[in-house]
């Protein structure tokens with residue numbers, strides 16, 4: 119199948135923070151192999167590729183952007199291999215493949231139904247599989263990178279290929295591919311899960327979803343946590359102590375529920391968001407002597 123090209127969407131309509139100007143084009147890949155035609159298409163539009171995924175970890179600036187949004191069809195999930203475990207205590211190892219465009223909650227639910235354990239901590243993360251890999255998304259003690267066995271990557275120089283764990287470094291909310299500078303795209307991912315009882319997996323998923331709902335503004339227009347937690351510190355706690363919970367500027371605010379979540383109250387702008395971010399950074403530096411690092415990805 120060939121890739122399809124559509125007019126560039128407004129990022130404010132495709133990001134959960136509801137911010138961002140217009141992209142130059144949208145390129146839709148029906149299958150990973152369609153990536154073979156990407157370089158030519160990008161050259162035609164004279165811009166870089168950008169996968170929005172769910173658009174949930176992005177702060178896009180208000181002006182138009184020289185990017186082509188690359189959208190991926192869901193793809194999978196499917197079991198590609200099963201291996202009996204040798205120690206007799208753990209379950210069978212089950213290798214699973216999913217497309218970069220697949221919604222992570224879909225994968226989590228599918229795994230729960232089949233009794234495949236490993237993804238429970240990632241329940242409730244509003245992202246695609248590709249986004250979760252690219253950010254090494256994590257929660258409740260689980261990071262995407264720990265599960266990965268192979269990633270199908272595309273970049274303009276080397277094209278489409280599978281890479282293994284020796285070729286990447288997955289750290290706290292970051293995934294770097296050795297010797298490959300961004301932009302690169304995640305077309306597919308394979309991960310190792312473990313067979314378990316569907317009831318136990320479902321119970322863990324439900325417990326994590328409930329924890330998330332109780333402590334995070336899951337239905338607001340947010341981009342999740344704005345800042346990383348510096349070693350030994352909780353950014354939410356520091357911002358809360360400094361009075362940032364609910365602090366509002368130009369239609370943007372820090373959530374009244376969790377001080378590290380930025381929320382668009384309806385008419386916010388990226389300009390206001392960046393101003394609030396700067397204020398928070400300055401206050402934390404002043405009081406705690408800690409330099410906050412952005413967790414959200416700024417698209418400009």
Ligand code: EPU
Nearest residue numbers: 257258333342343345346347352354355358375376377378
């Ligand atoms: N806290 C406050 N006030 C607040 C927010 C938090 O006092 O306004 C306190 C909490 O009571 C708790 C501590 O700070 O004692 C930590 O808060 P929480 O458990 O909510 O976790 P977090 O460190 O703020 C991290 C991740 C989340 C992830 C959760 C659950 C980061 C930056 N954040 O949040 O990830 O969902 O743990 O594992 O690592 C994201 O990546 O976007 C994200 C939301």
